[in-house]
Amino acid sequence: DVKVTQSSRYLVKRTGEKVFLECVQDMDHENMFWYRQDPGLGLRLIYFSYDVKMKEKGDIPEGYSVSREKKERFSLILESASTNQTSMYLCASSPGPTGGGQPQHFGDGTRLSIL
Amino acid sequence: DQQVKQNSPSLSVQEGRISILNCDYTNSMFDYFLWYKKYPAEGPTFLISISSIKDKNEDGRFTVFLNKSAKHLSLHIVPSQPGDSAVYFCAAINFGNEKLTFGTGTRLTIIP
Numbered sequence: 001d002v003k004v005t006q007s008s009r010y011l012v013k014r015t016g017e018k019v020f021l022e023c024v025q026d027m028d029h030e031n032m033f034w035y036r037q038d039p040g041l042g043l044r045l046i047y048f049s050y051d052v053k054m055k056e057k058g059d060i061p062e063g064y065s066v067s068r069e070k071k072e073r074f075s076l077i078l079e080s081a082s083t084n085q086t087s088m089y090l091c092a093s094s095p096g097p098t099g100g101g102q103p104q105h106f107g108d109g110t111r112l113s114i115l
Numbered sequence: 116d117q118q119v120k121q122n123s124p125s126l127s128v129q130e131g132r133i134s135i136l137n138c139d140y141t142n143s144m145f146d147y148f149l150w151y152k153k154y155p156a157e158g159p160t161f162l163i164s165i166s167s168i169k170d171k172n173e174d175g176r177f178t179v180f181l182n183k184s185a186k187h188l189s190l191h192i193v194p195s196q197p198g199d200s201a202v203y204f205c206a207a208i209n210f211g212n213e214k215l216t217f218g219t220g221t222r223l224t225i226i227p
Contacts, residue, residue: 004158031213042119042204042217043159050213058214090158099147099210101166106151106158 003027004107006091012113019078021110023091032074033092033104034058034066043090049074081114088112118142119207121218129226134192136221138205141186145207149215150179150190153202162203163190192223200225 007022025032033048035058045058047066055066063085067075074093078085088111092104120139128134138148146167151159165172165179165188172179178191192199202220 009156033213033215035217040219042121042219043206043215044217045214048213056213092158097211097213098149098215099208099212101147101164103149103161103164104215105161108156108158 004091004093004105006089006107006110008110009108010111010113012115013078013081014115015081015083017078017081019081019112019114021076021078021089021091021112023074023076023107024072025074025091025093025105026072027093027095027105028071029093029095029105030071031094031096031098031102031104032068033094034064034074034076035090035092036060036087037090037109038087046076083114086112086114117219118145119205119216119218121203121205121221123221124219125222125224127224127226128195130197131194134190134195134199134223134225136190136192136203136205136223138188138190138218139186140188140207140216142207142209142216143186144209145216146209147207148179148181148188149206149208150177151204151206151217152199153204153220159204195225197225197227199223 049068096102149164
């Protein structure tokens with residue numbers, strides 16, 4: 001079974017702090033993704049990576065950056081946290097192109113509150 | 116601009132009956148569609164998918180139907196069970212693109 005592990009289930013930070021969310025997958029998947037889930041908006045893609053040190057912007061990249069130094073690990077960074085970044089953050093991975101029939105597998109999420 | 120729409124935020128169905136969840140999309144470039152199921156405090160779990168070259172895909176109690184001309188897909192669950200109570204998201208993508216577009220979700224409640 002694919003295991004996508006997010007380092008924290010709950011996190012509380014202050015406005016202006018630099019925040020790191022970590023994600024690790026154990027299936028040697030090529031692709032990794034970061035989403036945020038908000039009520040009434042579904043899941044929205046922030047960034048994704050299809051290889052080590054490679055990254056692509058998703059639909060809402062503003063205020064975020066990512067890092068992928070190793071294949072199994074994908075980090076989401078909030079450079080200067082703001083209250084509108086309070087959300088549920090979900091990491092996912094896939095072995096190949098999702099559009100080619102390779103579904104994304106999700107972690108259990110990190111609920112981040114910015115005070 | 117919501118390219119994938121799930122117009123019913125919630126749905127209640129009696130145990131043993133059929134659950135039908137609907138999803139509409141506006142982007143005709145989408146050619147692969149997925150359904151995910153999400154329990155509270157867990158990540159979404161992949162349920163079933165369908166390519167645009169098909170109009171039906173079945174996996175056990177779950178069947179997805181695709182009507183390309185209407186840009187509409189539906190997920191049928193027969194028979195519905197209490198463990199099916201969850202939020203269901205439909206998602207769409209086009210080949211060669213890694214950007215999944217999700218709907219806003221439908222909360223399904225199965226009444227015992």
